[in-house]
Amino acid sequence: MAADLTRRSAADLATALQAGEVSSVEVTQAHLDRIAAVDPLVHAFLYVSAEQALDTARRVDARRAAGEDLHPLAGVPVAVKDVVVTKGIPSTAGSRILEGWIPPYDATLVERLKAAGMPILGKTNMDEFAMGSSTEHSAYGNTHNPWDLDRIPGGSGGGSAAAVAAFEAPLAIGTDTGGSIRQPAAVTGTVGTKPTYGGVSRYGLIAMASSLDQAGPVTRTVFDAAMLHAVIGGHDPRDSTSLSDPLPDLVGAARLGATGDLTGLRIGVVHELNGEGYQSGVRARFDEALDLLRGAGATVVEVGCPSFTSALAAYYLIMPSEASSNLARFDGMRFGLRVEPVDGPVTAERVMAATRGAGFGDEVKRRVILGTYALSAGYYDAYYGSAQKVRTLIQRDFAAAFAQADVLVSPTAPTTAFKLGEKLDDPMAMYLNDVATIPANLAGVPGISVPAGLDAGLPVGFQVLAPARADDRLYRVGAALEALLEAQWGAPLLTQAPELEVTR
Protein backbone atom coordinates (compact mmCIF):
# COMPACT_ATOMS: atom_id res chain seq x y z
CA MET A 1 0.00 0.00 0.00
CA ALA A 2 2.67 2.50 1.07
CA ALA A 3 4.76 1.80 -2.02
CA ASP A 4 1.72 2.21 -4.26
CA LEU A 5 0.92 5.62 -2.82
CA THR A 6 4.26 7.08 -3.88
CA ARG A 7 3.74 5.88 -7.47
CA ARG A 8 0.43 7.66 -7.90
CA SER A 9 -0.04 11.04 -9.53
CA ALA A 10 -1.04 14.02 -7.43
CA ALA A 11 -4.42 14.03 -9.17
CA ASP A 12 -5.00 10.37 -8.22
CA LEU A 13 -3.94 11.03 -4.65
CA ALA A 14 -6.27 14.02 -4.47
CA THR A 15 -9.19 11.86 -5.66
CA ALA A 16 -8.37 9.12 -3.14
CA LEU A 17 -8.09 11.67 -0.34
CA GLN A 18 -11.41 13.27 -1.26
CA ALA A 19 -13.08 9.85 -1.37
CA GLY A 20 -11.68 9.04 2.06
CA GLU A 21 -9.84 5.97 0.72
CA VAL A 22 -6.62 7.17 2.24
CA SER A 23 -5.57 9.83 4.76
CA SER A 24 -3.09 12.64 4.23
CA VAL A 25 -1.03 11.25 7.11
CA GLU A 26 -0.74 7.94 5.24
CA VAL A 27 0.19 9.67 1.99
CA THR A 28 2.70 11.97 3.68
CA GLN A 29 4.24 9.16 5.73
CA ALA A 30 4.58 7.00 2.61
CA HIS A 31 6.63 9.74 0.95
CA LEU A 32 8.71 10.33 4.09
CA ASP A 33 9.44 6.59 4.16
CA ARG A 34 10.41 6.66 0.49
CA ILE A 35 12.75 9.61 1.17
CA ALA A 36 14.36 7.69 4.04
CA ALA A 37 14.76 4.67 1.76
CA VAL A 38 16.18 6.21 -1.42
CA ASP A 39 17.48 9.69 -0.63
CA PRO A 40 20.80 8.36 0.67
CA LEU A 41 21.36 7.41 -3.01
CA VAL A 42 19.64 10.30 -4.79
CA HIS A 43 20.31 13.19 -2.36
CA ALA A 44 17.42 15.25 -3.67
CA PHE A 45 16.73 16.82 -0.28
CA LEU A 46 18.78 19.26 1.79
CA TYR A 47 16.27 19.19 4.63
CA VAL A 48 13.29 16.96 5.39
CA SER A 49 10.60 18.72 7.41
CA ALA A 50 8.87 15.52 8.55
CA GLU A 51 7.26 16.91 11.71
CA GLN A 52 5.80 19.97 10.01
CA ALA A 53 4.53 17.87 7.09
CA LEU A 54 2.81 15.33 9.32
CA ASP A 55 1.34 18.12 11.43
CA THR A 56 -0.20 19.70 8.31
CA ALA A 57 -1.44 16.28 7.20
CA ARG A 58 -3.11 15.61 10.55
CA ARG A 59 -4.85 18.97 10.49
CA VAL A 60 -6.09 18.40 6.91
CA ASP A 61 -7.39 14.95 7.86
CA ALA A 62 -9.24 16.45 10.84
CA ARG A 63 -10.76 19.22 8.73
CA ARG A 64 -11.83 16.73 6.08
CA ALA A 65 -13.36 14.48 8.74
CA ALA A 66 -15.27 17.51 10.04
CA GLY A 67 -16.77 18.00 6.60
CA GLU A 68 -14.92 21.20 5.71
CA ASP A 69 -14.73 22.29 2.09
CA LEU A 70 -11.05 21.89 1.19
CA HIS A 71 -8.87 22.69 -1.81
CA PRO A 72 -8.78 19.74 -4.27
CA LEU A 73 -5.05 19.23 -3.53
CA ALA A 74 -5.47 19.44 0.26
CA GLY A 75 -3.37 16.74 1.88
CA VAL A 76 -1.17 16.08 -1.17
CA PRO A 77 2.47 16.66 -0.15
CA VAL A 78 4.94 18.83 -2.04
CA ALA A 79 8.72 19.44 -1.98
CA VAL A 80 10.08 22.98 -2.29
CA LYS A 81 13.35 24.11 -3.87
CA ASP A 82 15.69 25.54 -1.27
CA VAL A 83 15.82 28.96 -3.00
CA VAL A 84 12.23 29.58 -1.79
CA VAL A 85 12.02 30.87 1.77
CA THR A 86 9.99 28.84 4.26
CA LYS A 87 9.20 30.20 7.71
CA GLY A 88 10.81 28.09 10.41
CA ILE A 89 12.40 25.68 7.90
CA PRO A 90 16.08 26.21 6.94
CA SER A 91 16.59 27.83 3.52
CA THR A 92 20.12 27.93 2.14
CA ALA A 93 19.74 28.26 -1.63
CA GLY A 94 22.50 25.64 -1.77
CA SER A 95 25.03 28.11 -0.35
CA ARG A 96 27.40 27.99 2.64
CA ILE A 97 26.72 31.68 3.19
CA LEU A 98 23.16 30.81 4.30
CA GLU A 99 23.97 27.58 6.14
CA GLY A 100 21.47 27.14 8.97
CA TRP A 101 19.49 30.29 8.11
CA ILE A 102 15.88 30.01 9.22
CA PRO A 103 13.71 32.57 7.41
CA PRO A 104 11.29 34.65 9.49
CA TYR A 105 8.63 34.61 6.74
CA ASP A 106 7.10 32.51 3.97
CA ALA A 107 7.33 33.19 0.25
CA THR A 108 3.92 33.98 -1.25
CA LEU A 109 3.91 30.67 -3.12
CA VAL A 110 4.58 28.83 0.16
CA GLU A 111 1.69 30.68 1.80
CA ARG A 112 -0.50 29.46 -1.07
CA LEU A 113 0.67 25.85 -0.69
CA LYS A 114 -0.12 26.07 3.02
CA ALA A 115 -3.49 27.71 2.39
CA ALA A 116 -4.34 24.80 0.09
CA GLY A 117 -3.45 22.40 2.90
CA MET A 118 -0.45 20.84 1.18
CA PRO A 119 2.15 19.30 3.54
CA ILE A 120 5.72 20.48 2.77
CA LEU A 121 8.04 17.47 2.77
CA GLY A 122 11.26 19.45 2.75
CA LYS A 123 13.71 21.54 0.78
CA THR A 124 15.38 20.28 -2.37
CA ASN A 125 18.99 20.52 -3.48
CA MET A 126 20.10 22.97 -6.15
CA ASP A 127 23.10 24.71 -7.65
CA GLU A 128 24.20 27.50 -5.31
CA PHE A 129 21.81 30.46 -5.77
CA ALA A 130 20.41 28.55 -8.78
CA MET A 131 23.64 29.09 -10.73
CA GLY A 132 24.24 25.95 -12.75
CA SER A 133 22.82 23.28 -15.01
CA SER A 134 23.81 20.13 -13.11
CA THR A 135 23.25 20.77 -9.36
CA GLU A 136 27.01 20.10 -8.98
CA HIS A 137 27.50 23.66 -7.74
CA SER A 138 25.53 22.98 -4.55
CA ALA A 139 27.63 23.56 -1.44
CA TYR A 140 26.01 20.45 0.03
CA GLY A 141 26.93 17.73 -2.47
CA ASN A 142 25.59 16.37 -5.74
CA THR A 143 22.08 15.14 -6.49
CA HIS A 144 22.06 11.95 -8.56
CA ASN A 145 19.82 11.28 -11.55
CA PRO A 146 17.43 8.43 -10.61
CA TRP A 147 17.81 7.00 -14.16
CA ASP A 148 21.58 6.58 -13.67
CA LEU A 149 23.09 7.57 -10.35
CA ASP A 150 26.41 8.44 -12.02
CA ARG A 151 24.74 11.17 -14.03
CA ILE A 152 23.57 14.74 -13.38
CA PRO A 153 19.88 15.44 -12.63
CA GLY A 154 20.08 18.76 -14.47
CA GLY A 155 20.11 22.10 -12.78
CA SER A 156 19.71 24.29 -11.06
CA GLY A 157 16.61 22.48 -9.80
CA GLY A 158 18.08 18.99 -9.91
CA GLY A 159 16.78 18.22 -6.43
CA SER A 160 13.13 18.97 -7.24
CA ALA A 161 13.26 17.01 -10.52
CA ALA A 162 15.04 14.03 -8.95
CA ALA A 163 12.61 14.03 -6.00
CA VAL A 164 9.56 13.58 -8.24
CA ALA A 165 11.39 11.18 -10.61
CA ALA A 166 12.43 8.98 -7.65
CA PHE A 167 8.86 9.01 -6.24
CA GLU A 168 10.02 10.88 -3.13
CA ALA A 169 7.36 13.54 -3.76
CA PRO A 170 4.37 13.68 -6.10
CA LEU A 171 4.88 17.41 -6.65
CA ALA A 172 7.70 19.91 -6.29
CA ILE A 173 8.38 23.61 -6.75
CA GLY A 174 11.22 24.80 -8.96
CA THR A 175 12.53 28.13 -10.21
CA ASP A 176 13.65 28.88 -13.75
CA THR A 177 16.00 31.74 -14.65
CA GLY A 178 17.48 30.22 -17.81
CA GLY A 179 16.01 26.70 -17.81
CA SER A 180 16.35 25.50 -14.22
CA ILE A 181 12.88 23.91 -14.20
CA ARG A 182 12.71 22.68 -17.80
CA GLN A 183 16.22 21.25 -18.31
CA PRO A 184 16.12 19.11 -15.11
CA ALA A 185 12.65 17.90 -16.18
CA ALA A 186 14.07 16.90 -19.57
CA VAL A 187 16.98 14.88 -18.21
CA THR A 188 14.94 13.14 -15.46
CA GLY A 189 11.89 12.21 -17.55
CA THR A 190 9.57 14.53 -15.63
CA VAL A 191 7.37 17.55 -16.39
CA GLY A 192 8.35 21.13 -15.58
CA THR A 193 6.77 24.49 -16.40
CA LYS A 194 8.25 27.97 -16.41
CA PRO A 195 5.18 30.22 -16.24
CA THR A 196 4.88 33.61 -17.95
CA TYR A 197 7.15 36.11 -16.19
CA GLY A 198 5.03 37.67 -13.43
CA GLY A 199 2.59 34.74 -13.43
CA VAL A 200 3.85 33.39 -10.09
CA SER A 201 4.94 35.78 -7.34
CA ARG A 202 8.68 36.19 -6.77
CA TYR A 203 8.09 37.41 -3.21
CA GLY A 204 10.25 35.18 -1.03
CA LEU A 205 12.44 33.77 -3.79
CA ILE A 206 16.11 34.36 -3.03
CA ALA A 207 16.82 36.42 -6.14
CA MET A 208 19.42 35.61 -8.76
CA ALA A 209 18.34 37.66 -11.80
CA SER A 210 15.14 39.52 -11.02
CA SER A 211 14.07 40.18 -14.61
CA LEU A 212 14.39 36.46 -15.47
CA ASP A 213 13.54 34.45 -12.32
CA GLN A 214 10.21 32.63 -12.29
CA ALA A 215 8.88 29.84 -10.04
CA GLY A 216 6.82 26.97 -11.36
CA PRO A 217 5.65 23.36 -10.97
CA VAL A 218 7.81 20.21 -11.19
CA THR A 219 5.71 17.03 -11.54
CA ARG A 220 5.37 13.63 -13.20
CA THR A 221 2.28 14.46 -15.29
CA VAL A 222 1.12 17.47 -17.29
CA PHE A 223 -2.21 17.52 -15.47
CA ASP A 224 -0.46 17.65 -12.08
CA ALA A 225 1.66 20.55 -13.32
CA ALA A 226 -1.46 22.48 -14.34
CA MET A 227 -3.03 21.86 -10.91
CA LEU A 228 0.07 22.97 -8.99
CA HIS A 229 0.53 26.00 -11.26
CA ALA A 230 -3.05 27.04 -10.49
CA VAL A 231 -2.32 26.83 -6.73
CA ILE A 232 0.78 29.03 -6.76
CA GLY A 233 -0.06 31.41 -9.62
CA GLY A 234 -1.93 34.69 -9.76
CA HIS A 235 -1.45 38.28 -8.69
CA ASP A 236 0.48 39.21 -5.56
CA PRO A 237 0.64 42.86 -4.46
CA ARG A 238 3.95 42.13 -2.70
CA ASP A 239 5.68 41.57 -6.07
CA SER A 240 5.58 44.74 -8.17
CA THR A 241 6.27 42.70 -11.32
CA SER A 242 3.35 40.34 -10.65
CA LEU A 243 0.77 40.31 -13.45
CA SER A 244 -2.68 41.42 -12.41
CA ASP A 245 -4.40 39.36 -15.14
CA PRO A 246 -6.32 36.32 -13.92
CA LEU A 247 -4.67 32.98 -14.76
CA PRO A 248 -6.09 31.20 -17.79
CA ASP A 249 -7.92 27.89 -17.18
CA LEU A 250 -4.78 25.75 -16.92
CA VAL A 251 -6.45 22.60 -15.57
CA GLY A 252 -9.21 22.78 -18.18
CA ALA A 253 -6.58 23.13 -20.92
CA ALA A 254 -4.75 20.03 -19.65
CA ARG A 255 -8.01 18.09 -19.60
CA LEU A 256 -8.83 19.24 -23.15
CA GLY A 257 -5.34 18.33 -24.37
CA ALA A 258 -5.53 14.84 -22.91
CA THR A 259 -8.24 13.98 -25.45
CA GLY A 260 -5.38 13.96 -27.96
CA ASP A 261 -7.15 16.23 -30.46
CA LEU A 262 -5.16 19.22 -31.71
CA THR A 263 -7.19 19.97 -34.82
CA GLY A 264 -6.48 23.46 -36.07
CA LEU A 265 -3.47 24.09 -33.83
CA ARG A 266 -0.44 25.65 -35.55
CA ILE A 267 2.93 24.44 -34.27
CA GLY A 268 6.13 26.31 -35.14
CA VAL A 269 9.42 24.42 -35.11
CA VAL A 270 12.17 26.89 -34.20
CA HIS A 271 14.86 26.46 -36.85
CA GLU A 272 17.62 27.81 -34.59
CA LEU A 273 16.85 25.40 -31.72
CA ASN A 274 17.61 22.16 -33.51
CA GLY A 275 20.25 20.61 -35.69
CA GLU A 276 23.94 21.16 -34.99
CA GLY A 277 24.91 20.67 -31.36
CA TYR A 278 21.84 18.53 -30.62
CA GLN A 279 22.44 14.85 -29.88
CA SER A 280 21.08 12.65 -32.70
CA GLY A 281 18.85 10.63 -30.36
CA VAL A 282 17.40 13.86 -28.96
CA ARG A 283 16.55 14.98 -32.51
CA ALA A 284 15.03 11.60 -33.33
CA ARG A 285 12.67 11.68 -30.31
CA PHE A 286 11.78 15.27 -31.16
CA ASP A 287 10.91 14.39 -34.78
CA GLU A 288 8.81 11.40 -33.67
CA ALA A 289 6.89 13.60 -31.22
CA LEU A 290 6.23 16.10 -34.01
CA ASP A 291 4.81 13.32 -36.18
CA LEU A 292 2.43 12.38 -33.37
CA LEU A 293 1.26 15.98 -32.99
CA ARG A 294 0.72 16.18 -36.74
CA GLY A 295 -1.32 12.98 -36.53
CA ALA A 296 -3.45 14.63 -33.84
CA GLY A 297 -4.50 17.31 -36.30
CA ALA A 298 -1.89 20.02 -35.75
CA THR A 299 -0.23 21.87 -38.61
CA VAL A 300 3.55 22.06 -38.36
CA VAL A 301 5.52 24.94 -39.87
CA GLU A 302 9.15 25.94 -39.51
CA VAL A 303 9.82 29.39 -38.07
CA GLY A 304 13.05 31.36 -38.06
CA CYS A 305 14.23 33.20 -34.95
CA PRO A 306 17.64 34.47 -36.10
CA SER A 307 18.44 36.41 -32.91
CA PHE A 308 18.16 33.25 -30.79
CA THR A 309 21.75 32.46 -31.79
CA SER A 310 22.78 35.42 -29.60
CA ALA A 311 20.47 34.54 -26.71
CA LEU A 312 23.04 32.56 -24.73
CA ALA A 313 25.57 35.40 -25.01
CA ALA A 314 23.02 38.02 -23.94
CA TYR A 315 21.88 35.81 -21.07
CA TYR A 316 25.41 35.35 -19.74
CA LEU A 317 25.74 39.13 -19.52
CA ILE A 318 22.29 40.09 -18.20
CA MET A 319 22.02 37.28 -15.62
CA PRO A 320 25.48 37.82 -14.00
CA SER A 321 24.92 41.59 -14.01
CA GLU A 322 21.65 41.26 -12.12
CA ALA A 323 23.11 38.54 -9.87
CA SER A 324 26.12 40.67 -8.93
CA SER A 325 23.69 43.33 -7.73
CA ASN A 326 21.22 40.97 -6.02
CA LEU A 327 23.92 39.06 -4.15
CA ALA A 328 25.28 42.28 -2.62
CA ARG A 329 22.81 41.63 0.21
CA PHE A 330 25.03 38.80 1.45
CA ASP A 331 27.32 41.10 3.41
CA GLY A 332 27.64 39.24 6.71
CA MET A 333 25.72 41.89 8.63
CA ARG A 334 22.05 40.92 9.00
CA PHE A 335 21.80 37.19 8.30
CA GLY A 336 23.92 34.26 7.29
CA LEU A 337 27.64 33.75 7.61
CA ARG A 338 30.05 36.34 9.05
CA VAL A 339 33.79 35.77 8.69
CA GLU A 340 36.40 38.16 10.06
CA PRO A 341 39.62 38.76 8.12
CA VAL A 342 42.61 36.70 9.28
CA ASP A 343 44.72 39.80 9.96
CA GLY A 344 44.44 43.55 9.75
CA PRO A 345 41.61 45.78 10.95
CA VAL A 346 38.15 44.28 11.37
CA THR A 347 36.11 46.79 9.40
CA ALA A 348 32.71 46.22 7.83
CA GLU A 349 34.14 46.31 4.32
CA ARG A 350 36.86 43.76 5.09
CA VAL A 351 34.42 41.51 6.95
CA MET A 352 32.16 41.61 3.91
CA ALA A 353 34.98 40.58 1.56
CA ALA A 354 36.17 37.81 3.89
CA THR A 355 32.60 36.53 4.37
CA ARG A 356 31.89 36.42 0.64
CA GLY A 357 35.28 34.88 -0.12
CA ALA A 358 34.58 32.06 2.34
CA GLY A 359 30.82 31.74 1.81
CA PHE A 360 30.45 31.79 -1.98
CA GLY A 361 31.38 28.81 -4.17
CA ASP A 362 33.32 28.89 -7.45
CA GLU A 363 30.39 29.40 -9.82
CA VAL A 364 28.90 32.22 -7.74
CA LYS A 365 32.25 34.00 -7.61
CA ARG A 366 32.63 33.52 -11.36
CA ARG A 367 29.24 35.05 -12.13
CA VAL A 368 29.42 37.92 -9.64
CA ILE A 369 32.80 38.94 -11.03
CA LEU A 370 31.59 38.56 -14.62
CA GLY A 371 28.59 40.74 -13.77
CA THR A 372 30.79 43.31 -12.05
CA TYR A 373 32.92 43.40 -15.21
CA ALA A 374 29.91 43.76 -17.55
CA LEU A 375 28.56 46.66 -15.49
CA SER A 376 31.88 48.44 -14.93
CA ALA A 377 32.76 51.80 -16.45
CA GLY A 378 33.98 51.52 -20.02
CA TYR A 379 32.34 48.15 -20.67
CA TYR A 380 28.70 48.85 -19.79
CA ASP A 381 27.56 49.88 -23.27
CA ALA A 382 29.47 47.16 -25.11
CA TYR A 383 28.29 44.35 -22.85
CA TYR A 384 25.25 45.01 -20.67
CA GLY A 385 23.78 47.64 -22.99
CA SER A 386 24.22 45.44 -26.06
CA ALA A 387 22.77 42.43 -24.28
CA GLN A 388 19.62 44.41 -23.50
CA LYS A 389 19.30 45.25 -27.18
CA VAL A 390 19.60 41.57 -28.07
CA ARG A 391 16.76 41.02 -25.64
CA THR A 392 14.62 43.35 -27.77
CA LEU A 393 15.58 41.43 -30.93
CA ILE A 394 14.63 38.12 -29.28
CA GLN A 395 11.25 39.53 -28.26
CA ARG A 396 10.69 40.65 -31.85
CA ASP A 397 11.58 37.16 -33.11
CA PHE A 398 9.04 35.66 -30.72
CA ALA A 399 6.37 38.14 -31.82
CA ALA A 400 6.96 37.30 -35.48
CA ALA A 401 7.00 33.56 -34.80
CA PHE A 402 3.78 33.68 -32.76
CA ALA A 403 2.10 35.44 -35.68
CA GLN A 404 2.69 32.24 -37.66
CA ALA A 405 2.13 29.64 -34.94
CA ASP A 406 0.10 29.18 -31.75
CA VAL A 407 2.99 27.46 -29.95
CA LEU A 408 6.70 27.00 -30.69
CA VAL A 409 8.54 23.75 -30.06
CA SER A 410 12.11 22.47 -29.73
CA PRO A 411 14.08 19.86 -27.83
CA THR A 412 14.33 21.10 -24.21
CA ALA A 413 18.05 20.38 -23.87
CA PRO A 414 20.64 19.55 -26.53
CA THR A 415 21.77 16.33 -24.82
CA THR A 416 20.60 13.71 -22.37
CA ALA A 417 22.05 13.63 -18.82
CA PHE A 418 25.85 13.66 -18.83
CA LYS A 419 28.17 12.10 -16.26
CA LEU A 420 28.75 13.88 -12.96
CA GLY A 421 32.00 15.85 -13.22
CA GLU A 422 32.09 15.77 -17.02
CA LYS A 423 31.61 19.50 -17.60
CA LEU A 424 32.68 20.95 -14.23
CA ASP A 425 36.02 22.25 -15.51
CA ASP A 426 34.56 23.90 -18.61
CA PRO A 427 32.05 26.64 -17.70
CA MET A 428 31.16 27.43 -21.33
CA ALA A 429 30.32 23.77 -22.06
CA MET A 430 28.08 23.79 -18.96
CA TYR A 431 26.35 27.01 -20.08
CA LEU A 432 25.45 25.47 -23.47
CA ASN A 433 22.96 23.12 -21.73
CA ASP A 434 20.54 26.04 -21.53
CA VAL A 435 20.75 27.10 -25.16
CA ALA A 436 17.15 26.10 -25.96
CA THR A 437 15.55 27.27 -22.72
CA ILE A 438 17.11 30.74 -22.32
CA PRO A 439 15.18 32.62 -25.06
CA ALA A 440 11.90 32.16 -23.14
CA ASN A 441 13.36 33.78 -20.02
CA LEU A 442 14.74 36.74 -21.97
CA ALA A 443 11.31 37.36 -23.53
CA GLY A 444 9.21 36.44 -20.46
CA VAL A 445 7.17 33.83 -22.33
CA PRO A 446 6.09 30.54 -20.72
CA GLY A 447 7.52 27.11 -21.50
CA ILE A 448 7.02 23.48 -20.52
CA SER A 449 9.17 20.37 -20.87
CA VAL A 450 7.40 17.04 -21.37
CA PRO A 451 9.10 13.61 -21.60
CA ALA A 452 9.55 12.55 -25.24
CA GLY A 453 11.15 9.12 -24.78
CA LEU A 454 14.63 7.71 -24.22
CA ASP A 455 17.96 7.82 -25.98
CA ALA A 456 20.28 5.01 -24.87
CA GLY A 457 18.17 4.59 -21.73
CA LEU A 458 18.17 8.27 -20.76
CA PRO A 459 15.20 10.66 -20.95
CA VAL A 460 14.75 13.28 -23.66
CA GLY A 461 12.59 16.39 -23.19
CA PHE A 462 10.22 18.12 -25.63
CA GLN A 463 9.78 21.87 -25.07
CA VAL A 464 6.62 23.85 -25.87
CA LEU A 465 6.68 27.66 -25.73
CA ALA A 466 3.61 29.92 -25.80
CA PRO A 467 2.98 33.68 -25.97
CA ALA A 468 3.05 35.62 -22.69
CA ARG A 469 -0.10 35.03 -20.62
CA ALA A 470 -1.10 32.01 -22.75
CA ASP A 471 0.25 29.38 -20.35
CA ASP A 472 -2.90 27.32 -20.97
CA ARG A 473 -1.57 26.41 -24.44
CA LEU A 474 1.42 24.68 -22.82
CA TYR A 475 -0.92 22.39 -20.93
CA ARG A 476 -3.14 21.66 -23.89
CA VAL A 477 -0.23 20.69 -26.16
CA GLY A 478 1.77 19.06 -23.34
CA ALA A 479 -1.16 16.90 -22.24
CA ALA A 480 -1.90 15.88 -25.83
CA LEU A 481 1.70 14.82 -26.45
CA GLU A 482 1.82 12.97 -23.13
CA ALA A 483 -1.39 11.08 -23.95
CA LEU A 484 -0.21 10.17 -27.46
CA LEU A 485 3.21 9.00 -26.27
CA GLU A 486 1.85 7.02 -23.32
CA ALA A 487 -0.58 5.27 -25.67
CA GLN A 488 2.51 4.07 -27.59
CA TRP A 489 4.57 3.20 -24.52
CA GLY A 490 1.63 1.60 -22.71
CA ALA A 491 2.58 3.41 -19.47
CA PRO A 492 4.27 6.62 -18.27
CA LEU A 493 7.95 6.92 -19.22
CA LEU A 494 9.06 6.73 -15.57
CA THR A 495 7.85 3.13 -15.35
CA GLN A 496 10.91 2.36 -17.52
CA ALA A 497 13.32 3.87 -14.98
CA PRO A 498 15.45 1.36 -13.07
CA GLU A 499 14.23 0.54 -9.57
CA LEU A 500 16.41 2.22 -6.97
CA GLU A 501 18.00 -0.02 -4.40
CA VAL A 502 16.15 0.65 -1.18
CA THR A 503 18.31 1.21 1.88
CA ARG A 504 16.88 0.19 5.19
Place this chain on the structure above:
Amino acid sequence: MSTISREEVARLAGLARIDLSDSELTRLAGELDVIVQAVAQVSAVATDDVPATSHPLPLTNVMRPDVVTDPLPVADAVAAAPAAEGDRFAVPQILEED
Protein backbone atom coordinates in the same frame (compact mmCIF):
# COMPACT_ATOMS: atom_id res chain seq x y z
CA MET B 1 37.78 42.70 -27.20
CA SER B 2 40.17 43.08 -24.34
CA THR B 3 41.41 40.10 -22.44
CA ILE B 4 40.95 39.78 -18.71
CA SER B 5 44.24 39.75 -16.82
CA ARG B 6 44.87 38.44 -13.33
CA GLU B 7 45.21 42.06 -12.15
CA GLU B 8 41.84 42.93 -13.68
CA VAL B 9 40.20 40.03 -11.83
CA ALA B 10 41.77 41.26 -8.58
CA ARG B 11 40.38 44.76 -9.24
CA LEU B 12 36.89 43.38 -9.98
CA ALA B 13 37.00 41.15 -6.89
CA GLY B 14 37.77 44.27 -4.86
CA LEU B 15 34.77 46.07 -6.36
CA ALA B 16 32.57 43.01 -5.70
CA ARG B 17 33.93 42.67 -2.14
CA ILE B 18 35.06 39.08 -2.51
CA ASP B 19 38.42 37.92 -1.10
CA LEU B 20 40.06 35.56 -3.62
CA SER B 21 43.12 33.37 -3.15
CA ASP B 22 46.05 33.53 -5.57
CA SER B 23 45.00 30.31 -7.25
CA GLU B 24 41.42 31.56 -7.61
CA LEU B 25 42.65 34.75 -9.29
CA THR B 26 44.70 32.80 -11.81
CA ARG B 27 41.94 30.31 -12.58
CA LEU B 28 39.21 32.96 -12.89
CA ALA B 29 41.33 35.07 -15.23
CA GLY B 30 41.55 32.17 -17.67
CA GLU B 31 37.88 31.20 -17.36
CA LEU B 32 36.51 34.73 -17.62
CA ASP B 33 38.60 35.36 -20.69
CA VAL B 34 36.94 32.41 -22.46
CA ILE B 35 33.45 33.45 -21.30
CA VAL B 36 33.87 37.11 -22.26
CA GLN B 37 35.11 36.20 -25.72
CA ALA B 38 32.07 33.97 -26.17
CA VAL B 39 29.56 36.60 -25.06
CA ALA B 40 31.20 39.58 -26.80
CA GLN B 41 29.22 38.77 -29.99
CA VAL B 42 26.29 40.73 -28.55
CA SER B 43 27.90 44.03 -29.51
CA ALA B 44 28.03 42.94 -33.15
CA VAL B 45 24.26 42.30 -33.45
CA ALA B 46 23.10 45.19 -31.27
CA THR B 47 23.05 48.09 -33.64
CA ASP B 48 22.27 51.71 -32.70
CA ASP B 49 18.67 51.61 -33.93
CA VAL B 50 17.66 48.81 -31.53
CA PRO B 51 16.15 49.97 -28.23
CA ALA B 52 17.23 48.23 -25.01
CA THR B 53 14.84 46.01 -23.06
CA SER B 54 15.36 45.77 -19.31
CA HIS B 55 12.17 43.98 -18.41
CA PRO B 56 10.29 41.23 -20.25
CA LEU B 57 6.75 42.46 -19.63
CA PRO B 58 6.87 46.13 -18.66
CA LEU B 59 4.34 47.31 -16.10
CA THR B 60 3.96 50.95 -15.21
CA ASN B 61 2.67 52.74 -12.13
CA VAL B 62 2.16 49.68 -9.96
CA MET B 63 0.11 50.96 -7.03
CA ARG B 64 -1.41 49.49 -3.93
CA PRO B 65 -3.86 50.98 -1.44
CA ASP B 66 -2.13 53.11 1.20
CA VAL B 67 -3.02 50.79 4.05
CA VAL B 68 -0.91 50.23 7.16
CA THR B 69 0.15 46.60 7.51
CA ASP B 70 2.18 44.78 10.14
CA PRO B 71 5.91 44.84 9.42
CA LEU B 72 8.22 41.96 10.28
CA PRO B 73 8.63 41.97 14.09
CA VAL B 74 12.03 43.36 15.05
CA ALA B 75 12.84 40.30 17.15
CA ASP B 76 12.27 38.07 14.08
CA ALA B 77 14.41 40.32 11.90
CA VAL B 78 17.43 40.24 14.22
CA ALA B 79 16.99 36.58 15.24
CA ALA B 80 19.15 35.30 12.37
CA ALA B 81 21.81 38.03 12.57
CA PRO B 82 25.44 36.96 13.09
CA ALA B 83 25.50 39.42 16.00
CA ALA B 84 22.80 41.59 17.58
CA GLU B 85 22.40 43.77 20.63
CA GLY B 86 18.83 44.23 21.77
CA ASP B 87 16.78 45.20 18.75
CA ARG B 88 19.76 46.22 16.61
CA PHE B 89 22.20 44.47 14.30
CA ALA B 90 25.73 44.55 15.75
CA VAL B 91 28.23 45.28 12.96
CA PRO B 92 32.00 45.83 12.78
CA GLN B 93 33.41 49.35 12.68
CA ILE B 94 32.54 51.04 9.42
CA LEU B 95 35.60 53.24 8.82
CA GLU B 96 39.17 52.04 8.86
CA GLU B 97 40.56 54.35 11.55
CA ASP B 98 41.19 54.34 15.30
